[in-house]
Amino acid sequence: GDSVTQTEGQVALSEEDFLTIHCNYSASGYPALFWYVQYPGEGPQFLFRASRDKEKGSSRGFEATYNKEATSFHLQKASVQESDSAVYYCALSDLDNRIFFGDGTQLVVKP
């Protein structure tokens, strides 16, 4: 079945560091790929999506590029801030409109 793998369970950085959170997927067909962010005490929020190979999604300084050959959708940000501390989820959407989420990556940014 379809699945999403996030390599890092937790990432600890200092402000202005470069961020990469790795996301790889396994799916039949051509899924849409998403990143969501969840702040403490809230539900997950949509960050951005990409629907085709080589498409870049972006929002709030975060970006990721759909790589069909590598089956990846890695999240990056050039300079993180303390306010970016949250849990980040990679996800894919299948033809039945189900979304499969990765296990999430806790980002901790120290001032």
Place this chain on the structure above:
Amino acid sequence: EAAVTQSPRNKVTVTGGNVTLSCRQTNSHNYMYWYRQDTGHGLRLIHYSYGAGNLQIGDVPDGYKATRTTQEDFFLLLELASPSQTSLYFCASSDVGDEQYFGPGTRLTVL
């Protein structure tokens, strides 16, 4: 602004108790979802629906029933609650192929 509300926000019950979690969306979305979120497991899909009267089984349905009474309302039912169902529950809604909008969550404790 898309809106998903959940009630109650917190619930404590005893083993064997009967619990109903409610979700309402005002987005005119066709799809609604119930997830549970546990440390180390991310978001796991319990049930989902693509319209009033419809119900689809998710990945962790055992011990849960659900009913979609209208386009706006989706209920999760635990008829014989067990301590293993202590969790944070999220409801979400979406259109076909689009991002999901999540509610604020319901924290359920089964003693």
